[in-house]
Amino acid sequence: MLRSGQVPTPxxxxxxxxxxxxxxxxEEVLTGDQPAAVGVGCGGPMAWPAxxxxxxxxxxxxxxxxxxxxTQRFPDRPVRLHNDAVALAAAEHWQGAARGxxxxxxxxxxxxxxxxxxxxxxxxxxxxxxxxHVGHVVVDPEGPACxxxxxxxxxxxxxxxxxxxxxxxHGWRPSGEQTARAMADDxxxxxxxxxxxxxxxxxxxxxxxxxxxxxLDVSVVVxxxxxxxxxxxxxxxxxxxxxxxxxxxxxxxxxxxxxxxGPSAGLVGAAALVIRGDVYWHGDG
Amino acid sequence: MLRSGQVPTPxxxxxxxxxxxxxxxxEEVLTGDQPAAVGVGCGGPMAWPAxxxxxxxxxxxxxxxxxxxxTQRFPDRPVRLHNDAVALAAAEHWQGAARGxxxxxxxxxxxxxxxxxxxxxxxxxxxxxxxxHVGHVVVDPEGPACxxxxxxxxxxxxxxxxxxxxxxxHGWRPSGEQTARAMADDxxxxxxxxxxxxxxxxxxxxxxxxxxxxxLDVSVVVxxxxxxxxxxxxxxxxxxxxxxxxxxxxxxxxxxxxxxxGPSAGLVGAAALVIRGDVYWHGDG
Numbered sequence: 001m002l003r004s005g006q007v008p009t010p011x012x013x014x015x016x017x018x019x020x021x022x023x024x025x026x027e028e029v030l031t032g033d034q035p036a037a038v039g040v041g042c043g044g045p046m047a048w049p050a051x052x053x054x055x056x057x058x059x060x061x062x063x064x065x066x067x068x069x070x071t072q073r074f075p076d077r078p079v080r081l082h083n084d085a086v087a088l089a090a091a092e093h094w095q096g097a098a099r100g101x102x103x104x105x106x107x108x109x110x111x112x113x114x115x116x117x118x119x120x121x122x123x124x125x126x127x128x129x130x131x132x133h134v135g136h137v138v139v140d141p142e143g144p145a146c147x148x149x150x151x152x153x154x155x156x157x158x159x160x161x162x163x164x165x166x167x168x169x170h171g172w173r174p175s176g177e178q179t180a181r182a183m184a185d186d187x188x189x190x191x192x193x194x195x196x197x198x199x200x201x202x203x204x205x206x207x208x209x210x211x212x213x214x215x216l217d218v219s220v221v222v223x224x225x226x227x228x229x230x231x232x233x234x235x236x237x238x239x240x241x242x243x244x245x246x247x248x249x250x251x252x253x254x255x256x257x258x259x260x261x262g263p264s265a266g267l268v269g270a271a272a273l274v275i276r277g278d279v280y281w282h283g284d285g
Numbered sequence: 286m287l288r289s290g291q292v293p294t295p296x297x298x299x300x301x302x303x304x305x306x307x308x309x310x311x312e313e314v315l316t317g318d319q320p321a322a323v324g325v326g327c328g329g330p331m332a333w334p335a336x337x338x339x340x341x342x343x344x345x346x347x348x349x350x351x352x353x354x355x356t357q358r359f360p361d362r363p364v365r366l367h368n369d370a371v372a373l374a375a376a377e378h379w380q381g382a383a384r385g386x387x388x389x390x391x392x393x394x395x396x397x398x399x400x401x402x403x404x405x406x407x408x409x410x411x412x413x414x415x416x417x418h419v420g421h422v423v424v425d426p427e428g429p430a431c432x433x434x435x436x437x438x439x440x441x442x443x444x445x446x447x448x449x450x451x452x453x454x455h456g457w458r459p460s461g462e463q464t465a466r467a468m469a470d471d472x473x474x475x476x477x478x479x480x481x482x483x484x485x486x487x488x489x490x491x492x493x494x495x496x497x498x499x500x501l502d503v504s505v506v507v508x509x510x511x512x513x514x515x516x517x518x519x520x521x522x523x524x525x526x527x528x529x530x531x532x533x534x535x536x537x538x539x540x541x542x543x544x545x546x547g548p549s550a551g552l553v554g555a556a557a558l559v560i561r562g563d564v565y566w567h568g569d570g
Contacts, residue, residue, distance in 0.1 A: 045534065103412040117501075119416070120567065124404050126502020127388040128535045131404070136499035138492050138530050140426060149532025150495065207423050210435065211496055214421035216402075217411020245423050247434025249330065250413045282405065 004267060005029040009057075015064045023073060038070055038079040039270035041087030044114070048129020049283025051081040056112065056147070071285075080273040080281050082125075084108075086132050087269030088259075089116025090123055090280040092222045094272045097260035103218040106259070107134050109205065110225035113155040119216065123280045135159070137208040154208040158201040160227055167197035184230035198233035205234070206241025206256075213251045224259030231258045286549060290314040294342075300349045308358060323355055323364040324555035326372030329399070333414020334568025336366040341397065341432070356570075365558040365566050367410075369393075371417050372554030373544075374401025375408055375565040377507045379557045382545035388503040391544070392419050394490065395510035398440040404501065408565045420444070422493040439493040443486040445512055452482035469515035483518035490519070491526025491541075498536045509544030516543045 007025040010017050043055030051067025070079045082090075089098075089106035098104035098118065107115035113135030117124040124131045135155030136148050143152030144162070156162060160180035167183055168174070172193035176182040187194035209221050227234060238256060246252055261268055272280045292310040295302050328340030336352025355364045367375075374383075374391035383389035383403065392400035398420030402409040409416045420440030421433050428437030429447070441447060445465035452468055453459070457478035461467040472479035494506050512519060523541060531537055546553055557565045 101412070103416075115500075119404060119409050119411070120407065122405065122407075124501070126404070126535075127386070127504035128502055130533070130535045131388075131500070131502040133499050133502070133533060136531075136533055136536075137496040139423070141424065141492050141526075141530070146532055148499075149537075150499075150530045151532075152530065153499075153532075207426050208496075211422040211493075212500055214418050214433075214435075214438075215400075215416070215497055215500075216409070217413055217416040217418070219412035241426075245426070245435045245437065246421075247431060247436075247438075248415070248418060248421055250411075250415045251421075252434075 001264060001267065003029050003031075004264075013060045015060045018058060018060050019064070019066070019069055035074060035077065037077050037274035038074050039273040039275075040066065040070065040079070040081040041084035041266045041270045042066060042081060044083045044085075044133075045130065046081070046083065048082065048125065049285075051079075053081075078274055078277070078285055080277065080283065080285065082129070082269075082273055083114065083116070083132065084266050084269075085114025086116035086123070087273065088224055088265045089118060089132060089222075089269070090272040090276075091261055091265045091269035092224070092259060093118045093123075094276055094280070095261065095268055096265065097222045097257050098220050101218070101220045103216065104220050104222065105134065105209070105212055105216070105218045106222040106224065108225035109158055109201070109223060109227040110160055112159050113225075117216070117218070119218070121279065123282070125282055129283075134208060134212055137211050139204045139207040154204050157204040158227070163197045163201045163227075166200060167193045170196060172197070180226055181229070184233060187230070187233050195233065198230060199237040201227060202234045202237030203241040206238040207245055209238075209256055210242050210245035210251065213246055213254050214248055217250055219254060221254060221256040222259055223256065224261070224265055228258050286552065288314050288316075289549075289552060298345045300345045303343060303345050304349070304351070304354055320359060320362065322362050322559035323359050324558040324560075325351065325355065325364070325366040326369035326551045326555045327351060327366060329368045329370075329418075330415065331366070331368065333367065333410070334570075336364075338366075363559055363562070363570055365562065365568065365570065367414070367558055368399065368401070368417065369551050369554075370399025371401035371408070372558065373509055373550045374403060374417065374507075374554070375557040375561075376546055376550040376554035377509070377544060378403045378408075379561055379565070380546065380553055381550065382507045382542050383505050386503070386505045388501065389505045389507065390419065390494070390497055390501070390503045391507040391509065393510035394443055394486070394508060394512040395445055397444050398510075402501070402503070404503070406564065408567070410567055414568075419493060419497055422496050424489045424492040439489050442489040443512070448482045448486045448512075451485060452478045455481060457482070465512055466514070469518060472515070472518050480518065483515060484522040486512060487519045487522030488526040491523040492530055494523075494541055495527050495530035495536065498531055498539050499533055502535055504539060506539060506541040507544055508541065509546070509550055513543050
């Protein structure tokens with residue numbers, strides 16, 4: 001990676017202001033150069049491959065025509081856009097912990113839970129560009145309501161804010177902020193409720209991964225996102241639940257590993273959409 | 286379909302006797318003609334594409350080299366073999382209820398629960414040829430032990446014999462045999478335990494289908510196998526559970542339909558492996 005930049009999402013901004021902030025950081029990184037192509041990973045949901053995005057965490061963008069607007073700004077070159085968790089999966093397959101595997105699941109456990117799939121050496125898009133939503137695998141049919149409208153989804157249980165809220169309900173008194181990161185620090189320092197929250201999250205991830213691996217016969221599972229930063233706390237309960245539920249011989253031997261690329265995975269995946277479009281891009285343009 | 290034949294599996298037979306029975310029915314159907322190619326759907330698990338099969342219901346075949354033996358008998362022509370539920374999925378995509386869909390799940394609910402997937406217009410094999418084992422999606426983490434070694438799998442709950450046993454435990458007195466078919470008859474005649482068993486099975490299928498559809502963004506789900514013969518009993522609870530758990534917009538609109546090909550689906554799918562190998566066969570040969 002030659003250059004990178006970062007800018008906060010303008011709070012409560014309208015769509016055009018968010019786009020202006022995005023273009024601002026792009027111009028800064030380009031320093032006058034013209035890009036050969038533009039690759040984008042963006043929060044979902046979205047209409048794909050049209051690239052009209054409605055990221056849950058950016059209320060100003062609802063059906064925002066991000067791909068079309070980028071094509072206006074950078075005409076005559078490919079502009080390709082996918083879900084940010086799908087981009088992470090492309091990155092892990094291209095250069096990370098899933099390299100060399102023709103069949104892989106990569107997931108992100110953070111504010112939400114997302115993922116992407118490579119099967120038969122090819123990124124899976126799904127009928128509407130939404131394949132990889134493994135955060136909505138059901139892990140507890142009578143579990144909590146999910147923002148998707150369903151019930152007992154992995155995301156409803158294991159996303160960072162849900163685990164932190166669960167820990168507080170069960171007696172965790174955060175020494176700092178009520179975040180997954182602070183909860184990890186307190187769990188390592190011996191807080192039993194904080195530790196139980198990681199057990200709960202790891203177990204839910206293990207169940208969901210067992211369901212996906214047994215359905216799809218992938219040969220590796222990669223876990224990234226903020227919660228994977230507490231791999232020391234997550235790995236044990238995740239692995240125990242996975243092996244409790246994944247009984248088929250081909251599934252029992254599948255490694256579930258931590259992301260190999262860390263925070264830059266999303267950018268590497270956005271690049272993969274254009275640099276290795278033969279594997280990772282099946283939309284138009 | 287020009288000709289077909291059928292022969293019972295020799296009970297408690299050794300591998301070579303089962304194979305002789307299979308060749309016998311093949312010769313009978315061929316009536317002296319030579320086939321251009323040989324396609325096979327066989328119960329799993331198996332080593333794929335080698336075609337060394339260990340079908341759970343044929344104890345005489347454990348690692349039996351079915352594909353190699355058929356190649357010996359029918360040399361110089363393609364011999365292709367896949368899981369029988371994967372063959373059914375190929376058939377439903379080629380000529381059945383999933384025709385015209387690039388992304389489809391087809392499943393079989395019978396003595397066991399299996400399935401196959403077409404994604405991006407291409408049959409999914411998985412890393413070891415075992416993709417499609419949707420019977421081992423976890424639908425109740427604290428549910429019954431599964432023959433796979435896991436717990437709470439769809440198959441452990443919804444396979445015909447498990448549902449019939451559950452119904453008997455809950456007060457069903459079979460008017461005939463203790464089979465899913467007799468249970469359907471008694472449920473239609475008003476037996477409450479028999480009816481509850483179909484509620485239980487439909488609910489488990491609906492939860493598993495929600496998990497798979499949300500992960501993979503398929504645009505249709507096809508259900509076949511003996512239990513789908515009681516679609517009038519299964520459809521309501523299946524659909525209710527599906528819609529309780531499939532909250533994402535792209536998933537809510539996915540139709541879950543009954544198999545369009547009925548009992549011949551397996552044979553049509555075996556033919557698809559050789560007639561439409563461009564879509565349905567990615568092994569050697």
